[in-house]
Amino acid sequence: MNTVAKGPEFVVARAEGVWLWDRSGDRYLDGTASLWYCNVGHGRNEIADAVHRQMNTLDAYTVYGDFANEPALELSERLAAHAPIEDPRTILTSGGGESIDTAAKLARSYWAALGQPERQHLISRTGGYHGLNGFGTSIIGMDRFRSGYGRLIEDTSVVPHDSAAALEAEILRVGPHRVAAYFAEPVIGAGGVFLPPEGYFTEVARICQKYGVLFVVDSVICGFARLGNWFGIERFGVSPDMIVFAKGVSSGYLPLGGVMVNGRVADPFWNQEGHPFLHGTTYAGHPTACAAALANLDILEREDLFTVSREVERHLDSALQGLAGHPLVAEVRSGVGVMGAVELTEEALTERGITTAEVFQEARTRGVVVRPVPKALLVSPPLTITWEQIDHLVSTLAGALDAVMARH
Structure with a gap:
């Protein structure tokens, strides 16, 4: 808020493909797919048309209790x-934030339904980002998002x-009889794009x-072809108990998320009397949002963006690695998914006083x-980004680094 108060806002007026335009008509390459979500690119008429058709049929209605609607059922299946x-x-x-809270509450409720209410502890990872709702803020792996709010939800650790x-050691420290679930992203996204070590998820699943701990995968960023498959975790050959999803399921055209739950976790609620899951949100199963998601999935499959993304991943990785030798760059992390991080050196951040915000502003001034x-x-x-556009993105970022370095 303070930043906006000091200067003009950056007002995005329209978007098409990988491009944005501000209200002055200047064009920018969207190097972040907005907030990690616009997987199929901006301005897809098929999605807009699907939304229009659905609103003319059934705009919205609750899915509480036994209520349902066709788009929600089709999407779920x-x-x-x-x-x-x-x-x-x-x-x-x-x-995503609602989905994390749903998964966390469900994990605790599952153990209570099985007569083990003491299993409430939730474990997550450093750098992990799980939204900023109640449980998400409490298990997030970045201290800056947790401070200033007083006491958060208890029985959590990172x-x-x-x-x-370290995960096994923490389970033993807390006591396996007290641990409900472990949360992890396939690739840590907003926390800095950290790739898992070889064999990490195989060992985590084991x-x-x-210890009977529920394994919850947060695929909000990594799903829907960003890692070349549906939910990201398939890349590592493991089967979790729950998968949290959002963002790419609709490419952000309308807000939508969810939790995939395996039969074991669903059983006490689905097949037994006396264990209602008293949780829900007003817009869950929103038919128009589900229609947007279905149209988005059609595009992902028709254009085989699951395969295309693997090719984009390789080219993006190759291009970004070219920045590894820059004097301001400490490390480039990329190569798993269409995502990457260019980390600055401690010398640049501390001795030179350079900030990533300054590099960001310089890149945006140059159109990226x-x-x-x-x-x-x-x-x-x-x-949907092309090789030429990837090269433009990375060369512009290199130019921004050069310009900031020259000023310091």
């Missing part, structure tokens, strides 16, 4: 057909993002199974939008 979990069920929400052994976090610049363009 379609997602379940591709989910890498056993006997999947779908809970729809309005976004372990190093790259150590399965540990969770050994990236995302600044405290130590790095993040990129996650639409999956």
